[in-house]
Amino acid sequence: MAEVTLINHSGTQTTLDVPPGTSIMRAAIANGVRGIYAECGGDTMCATCHVYVEPEFSELFPPVNEDEDEMLEATACDRLPTSRLSCRLTIPEGCGAVVVRLPESQR
Amino acid sequence: MSARVVIVGAGHAGISTALELREAGFTGPVVVLDQAGHDPYERPPLSKAWLAGAVSTGELAFRAREVYARRRIELRTGVRVDAIDRGSREVVTADGTRLPYDHLVLATGARPRALPVPGAGLAGVHRLHTLTDALALRAALDTARALAIVGGGFIGLEVAAAARKRGVPTTVVEAAPRLMRRVVSEPVSAFYHRLHEDAGCVVRTEAVVAELTGEDGHVTGVRLAGGATVPADMVVAGIGVTPETGLAGAAGLATGDGVLVDEALRTSDPAVFAVGDCARFPLGDAMERLESVQNAADQGRAVAAAVTGDARPYRDVPWFWTDQHGCKLQIAGIATGADEWAVVGSVQERRFTVLCWRRGALVAGESVNRPADHLALRRLIAAKASISPAAARADGFTLKDHARALAG
Ligand SMILES: Cc1cc2nc3c(=O)[nH]c(=O)nc-3n(C[C@H](O)[C@H](O)[C@H](O)COP(=O)(O)OP(=O)(O)OC[C@H]3O[C@@H](n4cnc5c(N)ncnc54)[C@H](O)[C@@H]3O)c2cc1C
Ligand code: FES
Numbered sequence: 001m002a003e004v005t006l007i008n009h010s011g012t013q014t015t016l017d018v019p020p021g022t023s024i025m026r027a028a029i030a031n032g033v034r035g036i037y038a039e040c041g042g043d044t045m046c047a048t049c050h051v052y053v054e055p056e057f058s059e060l061f062p063p064v065n066e067d068e069d070e071m072l073e074a075t076a077c078d079r080l081p082t083s084r085l086s087c088r089l090t091i092p093e094g095c096g097a098v099v100v101r102l103p104e105s106q107r
Numbered sequence: 108m109s110a111r112v113v114i115v116g117a118g119h120a121g122i123s124t125a126l127e128l129r130e131a132g133f134t135g136p137v138v139v140l141d142q143a144g145h146d147p148y149e150r151p152p153l154s155k156a157w158l159a160g161a162v163s164t165g166e167l168a169f170r171a172r173e174v175y176a177r178r179r180i181e182l183r184t185g186v187r188v189d190a191i192d193r194g195s196r197e198v199v200t201a202d203g204t205r206l207p208y209d210h211l212v213l214a215t216g217a218r219p220r221a222l223p224v225p226g227a228g229l230a231g232v233h234r235l236h237t238l239t240d241a242l243a244l245r246a247a248l249d250t251a252r253a254l255a256i257v258g259g260g261f262i263g264l265e266v267a268a269a270a271r272k273r274g275v276p277t278t279v280v281e282a283a284p285r286l287m288r289r290v291v292s293e294p295v296s297a298f299y300h301r302l303h304e305d306a307g308c309v310v311r312t313e314a315v316v317a318e319l320t321g322e323d324g325h326v327t328g329v330r331l332a333g334g335a336t337v338p339a340d341m342v343v344a345g346i347g348v349t350p351e352t353g354l355a356g357a358a359g360l361a362t363g364d365g366v367l368v369d370e371a372l373r374t375s376d377p378a379v380f381a382v383g384d385c386a387r388f389p390l391g392d393a394m395e396r397l398e399s400v401q402n403a404a405d406q407g408r409a410v411a412a413a414v415t416g417d418a419r420p421y422r423d424v425p426w427f428w429t430d431q432h433g434c435k436l437q438i439a440g441i442a443t444g445a446d447e448w449a450v451v452g453s454v455q456e457r458r459f460t461v462l463c464w465r466r467g468a469l470v471a472g473e474s475v476n477r478p479a480d481h482l483a484l485r486r487l488i489a490a491k492a493s494i495s496p497a498a499a500r501a502d503g504f505t506l507k508d509h510a511r512a513l514a515g
Contacts, residue, residue: 026166032171
């Protein structure tokens with residue numbers, strides 16, 4: 001289990017226990033975390049699962065691929081160097097904790 | 108005392124309505140009733156990632172059970188609503204329980220159409236609408252030797268793709284001259300036709316089913332109107348759905364291929380709304396019924412706004428998607444009656460967008476593996492942006508630049 005902390009735009013934190021193999025998007029949706037919509041259900045098609053990964057955790061995940069890169073250009077809030085689509089962020093085996101911030105809006 | 112909302116149906120539309128009511132600050136009781144025995148789940152993966160084995164059954168749930176409780180949404184599964192008593196504002200469930208409402212939301216969805224031919228009741232004939240259907244279909248695919256799919260729409264073609272991936276010999280039988288005719292332009296039909304054939308699927312268009320043949324009660328083939336028979340030990344019918352309007356009709360609400368609603372999604376009784384697959388609503392200058400997750404979710408939000416006193420016309424741009432052989436198609440807008448189109452991008456590289464115009468207005472766009480185009484299109488269509496076919500065909504044209512200019 002990884003401790004995934006999501007910090008929303010106004011600073012409210014939610015911490016979830018997420019098993020390896022689950023995406024941060026899926027965990028957030030299942031637990032009713034506000035601020036992630038995931039309109040396409042995790043298919044890299046909607047960009048409504050945008051998050052900012054705190055820099056010290058960025059190495060946990062594979063780099064941005066071509067599809068994700070294109071989608072990140074189409075997010076509702078600004079793209080930053082830490083921007084990711086949370087449906088692409090699968091918790092790896094042995095991961096202890098991750099902290100991500102949520103953008104102000106998703107669409 | 109705060110008003111009480113009762114929602115019939117815990118599919119995409121019903122659950123969206125319930126969750127959005129809380130987002131909108133509604134504090135009264137919210138009760139969701141569904142005849143199905145399981146927790147609410149996602150339908151789209153049933154014909155895609157779940158069927159291909161990439162997503163587990165557990166991952167189909169909309170939300171963990173506790174989330175409904177935390178939001179004070181009373182979810183009662185395994186409860187069928189049998190009648191609406193509009194006089195006393197109560198719904199009556201199958202066991203005779205009466206449940207009062209101030210606002211009632213019908214989110215009853217649709218049911219798959221049965222094949223209207225002899226043999227449709229044979230063993231080995233499947234449909235795909237519920238998780239139960241999907242479990243039976245997936246198990247049957249494990250042993251199928253020859254699969255025939257009746258209907259070349261989204262669901263039939265998604266099943267065809269999953270079946271080919273497992274190596275099952277597959278034939279798609281479609282009555283229309285081209286695939287997905289109801290929902291996509293010719294270039295996109297042609298593209299997917301080729302994609303399926305390249306994957307080893309036999310595609311027969313303009314092929315009308317006359318009968319399903321059988322032996323010892325089990326299907327053996329699909330006989331076509333011309334006399335030819337497609338041999339099959341498994342048949343999947345994906346020929347569309349019929350809206351569930353029974354409750355509404357029996358209660359005297361206006362219906363007609365759907366529960367008729369106004370632009371705030373109210374039925375002919377202002378205390379009753381209808382949303383999702385079952386609702387027929389004004390869109391542009393016509394009445395439409397849409398079968399999509401986007402429409403179900405956005406209509407749920409619109410009803411929540413209306414109940415909390417913020418009613419506004421439902422005008423969200425419709426969008427749809429499908430995933431076949433790894434080629435993701437996203438459609439924004441409605442291409443009905445389109446009279447001109449232009450292709451942006453490269454069909455050969457499997458990354459392109461078809462823009463569709465009707466009487467000079469950009470009405471829809473179909474993007475294959477170009478999700479950013481799709482998102483730009485949704486904004487452009489919502490803003491009624493004017494892009495001419497000539498401009499779209501010019502060198503260096505990008506939808507993103509136009510969408511940016513709009514946000515400008
Ligand atoms: C296999 C499959 C794949 C799909 N793929 C996509 C896709 O990729 N993209 C997309 O946008 N859309 C897709 N769709 C369509 C999408 O799932 C529907 O548009 C959406 O589910 C509609 O939501 P709804 O709430 O209106 O109806 P439903 O989800 O059908 O829910 C209606 C609910 O009402 C309940 N109900 C009905 N009558 C009663 C009653 N009298 N009492 C109690 N309960 C009742 C039913 O049990 C059901 O649970 C797909 C559908 C299927 C079946
Ligand atoms: S859920 Fe749609 S892009 Fe991540």
